[in-house]
Amino acid sequence: MKFFQVKTVEETFSLIDEMINPLTETETKPLYEALHYILAENIKVKENVPAFRRSSVDGYAVKAKDTFGSSESMPGFLTVAGEVKMGEQPERALADGEAIYVPTGGMLPETSDAVIMIEHCEDLSGLLNLYRQVAPGENVISIGEDLKEGEQLLTAGMKLRSQELGALASQGITEVTVYRKPVIGYLSTGDEIVPIETKELAIGQVRDMNGITIGSLVSEWGCEFIYGGIIEDSREELERQAKEMLEKVDCLILSGGSSVGTKDYSVEVIDSLGAPGVFVHGVSIKPGKPTILASANDKPIIGLPGHPASAIVIFHLFGKAILHKLQGWIREEKNLARAIVTKNLPSTPGRSDYIRARLFFEDNQWYAEPIIGKSSLISTLVKSEGLIEIPSRSEGVLKGDLVSVRLFG
Amino acid sequence: MKFFQVKTVEETFSLIDEMINPLTETETKPLYEALHYILAENIKVKENVPAFRRSSVDGYAVKAKDTFGSSESMPGFLTVAGEVKMGEQPERALADGEAIYVPTGGMLPETSDAVIMIEHCEDLSGLLNLYRQVAPGENVISIGEDLKEGEQLLTAGMKLRSQELGALASQGITEVTVYRKPVIGYLSTGDEIVPIETKELAIGQVRDMNGITIGSLVSEWGCEFIYGGIIEDSREELERQAKEMLEKVDCLILSGGSSVGTKDYSVEVIDSLGAPGVFVHGVSIKPGKPTILASANDKPIIGLPGHPASAIVIFHLFGKAILHKLQGWIREEKNLARAIVTKNLPSTPGRSDYIRARLFFEDNQWYAEPIIGKSSLISTLVKSEGLIEIPSRSEGVLKGDLVSVRLFG
Numbered sequence: 001m002k003f004f005q006v007k008t009v010e011e012t013f014s015l016i017d018e019m020i021n022p023l024t025e026t027e028t029k030p031l032y033e034a035l036h037y038i039l040a041e042n043i044k045v046k047e048n049v050p051a052f053r054r055s056s057v058d059g060y061a062v063k064a065k066d067t068f069g070s071s072e073s074m075p076g077f078l079t080v081a082g083e084v085k086m087g088e089q090p091e092r093a094l095a096d097g098e099a100i101y102v103p104t105g106g107m108l109p110e111t112s113d114a115v116i117m118i119e120h121c122e123d124l125s126g127l128l129n130l131y132r133q134v135a136p137g138e139n140v141i142s143i144g145e146d147l148k149e150g151e152q153l154l155t156a157g158m159k160l161r162s163q164e165l166g167a168l169a170s171q172g173i174t175e176v177t178v179y180r181k182p183v184i185g186y187l188s189t190g191d192e193i194v195p196i197e198t199k200e201l202a203i204g205q206v207r208d209m210n211g212i213t214i215g216s217l218v219s220e221w222g223c224e225f226i227y228g229g230i231i232e233d234s235r236e237e238l239e240r241q242a243k244e245m246l247e248k249v250d251c252l253i254l255s256g257g258s259s260v261g262t263k264d265y266s267v268e269v270i271d272s273l274g275a276p277g278v279f280v281h282g283v284s285i286k287p288g289k290p291t292i293l294a295s296a297n298d299k300p301i302i303g304l305p306g307h308p309a310s311a312i313v314i315f316h317l318f319g320k321a322i323l324h325k326l327q328g329w330i331r332e333e334k335n336l337a338r339a340i341v342t343k344n345l346p347s348t349p350g351r352s353d354y355i356r357a358r359l360f361f362e363d364n365q366w367y368a369e370p371i372i373g374k375s376s377l378i379s380t381l382v383k384s385e386g387l388i389e390i391p392s393r394s395e396g397v398l399k400g401d402l403v404s405v406r407l408f409g
Numbered sequence: 410m411k412f413f414q415v416k417t418v419e420e421t422f423s424l425i426d427e428m429i430n431p432l433t434e435t436e437t438k439p440l441y442e443a444l445h446y447i448l449a450e451n452i453k454v455k456e457n458v459p460a461f462r463r464s465s466v467d468g469y470a471v472k473a474k475d476t477f478g479s480s481e482s483m484p485g486f487l488t489v490a491g492e493v494k495m496g497e498q499p500e501r502a503l504a505d506g507e508a509i510y511v512p513t514g515g516m517l518p519e520t521s522d523a524v525i526m527i528e529h530c531e532d533l534s535g536l537l538n539l540y541r542q543v544a545p546g547e548n549v550i551s552i553g554e555d556l557k558e559g560e561q562l563l564t565a566g567m568k569l570r571s572q573e574l575g576a577l578a579s580q581g582i583t584e585v586t587v588y589r590k591p592v593i594g595y596l597s598t599g600d601e602i603v604p605i606e607t608k609e610l611a612i613g614q615v616r617d618m619n620g621i622t623i624g625s626l627v628s629e630w631g632c633e634f635i636y637g638g639i640i641e642d643s644r645e646e647l648e649r650q651a652k653e654m655l656e657k658v659d660c661l662i663l664s665g666g667s668s669v670g671t672k673d674y675s676v677e678v679i680d681s682l683g684a685p686g687v688f689v690h691g692v693s694i695k696p697g698k699p700t701i702l703a704s705a706n707d708k709p710i711i712g713l714p715g716h717p718a719s720a721i722v723i724f725h726l727f728g729k730a731i732l733h734k735l736q737g738w739i740r741e742e743k744n745l746a747r748a749i750v751t752k753n754l755p756s757t758p759g760r761s762d763y764i765r766a767r768l769f770f771e772d773n774q775w776y777a778e779p780i781i782g783k784s785s786l787i788s789t790l791v792k793s794e795g796l797i798e799i800p801s802r803s804e805g806v807l808k809g810d811l812v813s814v815r816l817f818g
Contacts, residue, residue, distance in 0.1 A: 031605070031621055032621065032624070035625045036629075049615075049787070050615065051612075051615075052612055054785075085600070086599055086600045086613070086642065087600040087602075087613045088613050105599070105601060105615070105715060105716070105785075106601075107612065107613045141785055146782075146785065146786040146787055146788050147787070147788055153791075154791070161817060162623075162625035162626045162629070163622060163721060163787060163793075165621045165622060166618040166621055166717055166721070167618075167787050167788065167791050169616055169617070169621045169622075170615070170618050170787060171616075172607060172608060172610075172616060174606055190495055190496070190514070191494070191495045191496040191497075192495045192515075196440070196578040196583060197581070201456070201460055201581075203498050204461060204495075204498055204515075204516045205496055206458075206459065206514070206579075207579055207581060208578070209575040209576075209578045209579050210575075211578075212571070212574045212575055213571040213572060213574060213575035213578075214571075215441070216570070216571035217571045219444060220444065220445075220571070306513065307513070308575055308579070312572060312575070334768055334794055336775075337747075338747060338774065338775060359743055360741075364811075365747065366745075366747060373555075374465055376514075376555065377550075377554065378556070378575050379556055379576065381575075382563070382572050382573055382576050385743055402773075404773075407743070408570060408572075409570070
């Protein structure tokens with residue numbers, strides 16, 4: 001049996017970064033099914049976008065120099081020499097003193113170098129009155145201005161959002177190589193835990209809420225979830241079922257059984273599943289101190305506290321970080337709001353506190369109202385939209401202080 | 410033909426709120442499939458959670474008065490009178506001067522009123538040394554403290570997140586009534602638009618990026634998407650296909666064709682699809698001015714600008730609001746960050762500007778770095794994580810000002 005010192009939150013995040021490796025298997029996905037997958041290849045721009053000089057407005061293609069000096073009080077004049085149709089090539093180049101109508105997205109005639117918006121001119125029977133001047137390049141999108149051939153378009157490790165899929169579509173790329181979704185297995189431990197379908201609870205029993213809360217977060221964060229059910233509280237059963245599940249999945253979550261109770265063999269079982277074994281046993285955090293993190297033959301194992309609310313908090317912090325790492329997602333945490341706290345929140349230096357909070361916007365500023373309640377209360381989470389973070393170096397925050405809030409999805 | 414004044418962004422949001430009604434059809438979903446659906450019923454707590462007095466720590470159940478005065482220097486003493494097993498009833502009540510071991514989540518013996526953590530006491534062969542005192546109720550979760558029978562648990566119009574599903578599971582509720590997912594149809598217009606599968610573009614052609622970007626956002630925001638393809642630029646075809654699609658869906662999106670170009674009959678076609686017809690034609694916004702919003706027989710129709718990046722911006726604002734309203738989701742917008750802008754951004758009063766921005770966290774503060782580029786550039790969106798909002802009453806913002814940023818998902 002190894003001995004562990006309780007880790008700080010910062011140390012725990014560093015260890016996750018060090019110990020967890022991304023999955024390497026990839027798969028090919030059609031663009032229409034690739035949303036939120038993590039890209040596994042670098043993609044260069046293979047075609048300029050736009051492929052031709054386009055107008056960014058409805059207006060007239062001109063030679064900019066022909067418009068110089070035009071104004072409301074002293075309009076310039078040009079001859080309207082035709083029209084460019086959408087999706088078609090202009091019939092001819094522009095001569096000096098001419099203007100050709102071009103719709104938004106239409107192709108510019110050769111020798112034109114700017115577009116004057118229809119709002120700024122008037123076609124009087126073929127004579128275009130110009131009420132302002134335009135500079136060369138004005139209202140023109142030049143070849144490759146959006147995406148330039150040969151440049152990096154997307155890099156491996158990016159999450160594919162709507163705009164990335166759009167950029168790929170612009171290139172005629174209809175399939176991408178992505179990392180396959182990690183499969184996450186879940187087992188619940190504890191003699192008091194019964195299936196959620198249980199109609200009548202016997203005295204002392206509770207339903208397996210963590211199965212559904214943790215399962216939902218796993219799906220929300222882009223992984224597959226396998227619910228392995230509830231294991232009776234025996235070391236042999238836990239060992240047998242954890243081993244069996246671990247063979248089928250990329251990461252195993254054990255709920256409950258991580259407190260320092262008399263029946264607490266879960267850390268030993270977790271440590272026995274493979275090398276290097278447990279690397280975090282206890283985190284200096286409230287709630288969620290009895291958290292266990294391990295790695296067995298490169299598969300992460302997460303021992304969550306049994307309290308439903310503590311389990312959600314811990315999973316939002318460390319579970320999310322582990323799942324993202326496993327997915328191959330290279331990201332910075334952007335889901336961190338800054339808000340003014342509405343109550344004093346004392347804390348113990350050396351321990352990180354995560355306090356559930358409701359957010360509201362008033363006078364152009366976000367406020368975080370702490371929802372106070374015991375760590376086991378799911379009702380406090382239903383009222384909350386995020387977690388106020390009080391770092392371990394802090395003695396707490398005062399009403400009116402600006403705090404960081406980790407937002408729920 | 411009706412005539413329209415350009416609306417402000419604020420007016421447009423008010424009109425959406427006024428003109429769009431939620432779908433009324435509901436369906437029953439098992440809890441495991443209900444994530445992110447909108448609840449269509451009010452649900453009351455039917456069973457107290459917890460149903461029995463539980464310990465929130467590993468420790469000893471005591472009578473608080475028996476611990477009074479105990480300290481590190483003057484420990485108190487109690488007799489250890491057994492152990493409560495998880496999921497089981499205590500064998501007997503607690504007598505004066507006794508302590509009974511109880512694990513986290515375990516049921517408290519009758520007559521006990523507090524729990525002392527194992528860290529704060531020591532069992533010396535049946536004699537428990539107490540190194541501190543506990544107050545009545547300390548480390549105890551009382552009956553119904555989390556969820557109290559008869560109280561409101563969840564209300565119709567809430568989005569079901571992991572914690573709401575957990576709260577339902579705690580009650581043994583395994584099915585919920587939710588609003589069915591709205592079905593959103595999409596048609597692209599424009600002679601220059603070709604399918605994204607097109608290998609070689611002819612001069613003047615562009616691929617239908619909006620089909621995939623808008624489709625992705627529709628799925629991301631919890632609706633079904635039907636891609637109806639590209640319509641050749643003729644009034645008759647648009648009218649025929651728009652009518653046909655509208656019969657199959659709850660909301661229709663038309664991409665392109667909303668500029669004031671010569672071929673612009675799309676507003677007339679949209680207006681002809683049903684009463685009350687077009688209610689927004691043109692918004693004082695950059696980018697995305699030629700936005701059209703309509704309602705035909707209670708089905709919303711959204712005319713998006715053809716520029717891919719403008720279409721995404723407009724869809725993030727008005728499309729999202731319409732889809733949420735349609736879903737029956739009663740919510741405040743929480744996806745609004747506050748950040749310090751890193752550049753001056755001039756704007757025209759009377760017009761709202763949405764500037765794409767990258768976010769970064771430095772010195773405990775969020776910064777928004779504007780990504781400057783023409784409204785048509787998808788590349789600027791790939792680099793962005795949100796949109797800086799410059800309201801219509803503002804003349805712009807200065808470097809160092811605090812601004813609101815609408816975050817992408």
